[in-house]
Amino acid sequence: MLGLTLVAVPATAVAASASEPAGPETAAAAPAPAAVGLDDPAKKEIAMKIVSSAENSSLDWKAQYKYIEDIGDGRGYTAGIIGFCSGTHDMLELVELYTDRKPGNVLAKYLPALREVDGSDSHAGLDPNYTKDWVKAAQDSEFKKAQNDERDRVYFNPAVKRGKSDGIGVLGQFIYYDAIVMHGDGGDSTSFSNIRKRALAKAKPPAQGGNEKTYLNAFLDARVWAMKQEEAHEDTSRVDTAQRVFVKKNNFNLNTPLDWKVYGDSFHID
Structure with missing residues (x-):
């Protein structure tokens, strides 16, 4: 991708100079780069590490196959x-x-x-x-690939798609992803879709003109409610001392370095 970009830039400059000097107006006409989403490979790696910290008390998610x-x-x-x-x-x-x-x-x-x-x-x-x-x-690369593909089909891709349509950034898309991982997206009251409905009753997402921080806090409030409906999920630290920390710091792009705690354990990503 980097190589393609470097080649494209001179070609554009030559094309512009053939008719008129490249000026501010010409530069301004260039399309803006697309916003990075959680599906960016580097961001996805971060997401997998944070989920693994909660699911397996380790950042080494690839050891969990x-x-x-x-x-x-x-x-x-x-x-x-x-x-x-x-x-x-x-x-x-x-x-x-x-x-x-x-x-x-x-x-x-x-x-x-x-x-x-x-x-x-x-x-x-x-x-x-x-x-x-x-x-x-789990020693078979085909089984590892099947796990990756099902993770993406059932959880990751739907979370990112819904997050982008709601106008939330990388952090918000991750918050959606973590919720779908734990709660699924069935028809019960604690499913992802119903958690989102509870949040929408309290705040609008950016795509509807709402404030991102306000909306994400409303979603996390609804998520905590859903977690407390089950004894196995009553420890809400993966929200309270992890996701809330990133929201409070306005780190909507989930930029590193990151520090958080889950179930009392501290984690760090450079």
């Missing part, structure tokens, strides 16, 4: 880079995608059981070897 455990939240097994759950359908869809791409993989034999336990916290048909086989699968 192999992660799997039942954390006792009623969602069965939680696993992988974004907390795919055996009880909330996204783990089933992930293993189905992996199996479509690589039939006969080590997890394919668990598909009938995953379909049976979907919507519950049951391990029926998964124990005793599912967790071991998940770790084996």
Whole structure:
């Protein structure tokens, strides 16, 4: 991208000088660069690290492909880079995608059981070897790619798209992303869409003429309410001592360096 930009600049200057000297008016006519979003690779890397700090108490999100455990939240097994759950359908869809791409993989034999336990916290048909086989699968680059792709399809891309349409910046898009990761976007009262509806009842997003900071605080208020509806999520520090910190500092572009705390642990990104 940088190389292309450097080549394009002289060409533009030559074209301008062929007819008239390049002046302030000519320069002003150049299109403004598009605003950076959370889908910018560097910003996305930051987002993955912050989510990992909350989900896995580590900034090393790429070490989480192999992660799997039942954390006792009623969602069965939680696993992988974004907390795919055996009880909330996204783990089933992930293993189905992996199996479509690589039939006969080590997890394919668990598909009938995953379909049976979907919507519950049951391990029926998964124990005793599912967790071991998940770790084996995580050594496969195809499984890692499947996790990345499902993360983007189900969580990341929808959050960024909705955030951009609401006129919020990188930080706001991240706040949306983290909410979708934890709450999903189903029809229940604590889903992302309903959290957003609660926020909209209190403040307008920038796309509707509202103040970004006011709107993000309204969204985080609604997010905290949703978290407190579940005992497993009643610790709201990933909002209070992380996202609120960035909002308070008006760091709407999520620029580094960043310092925050989650569940009492301190984290830093240069």
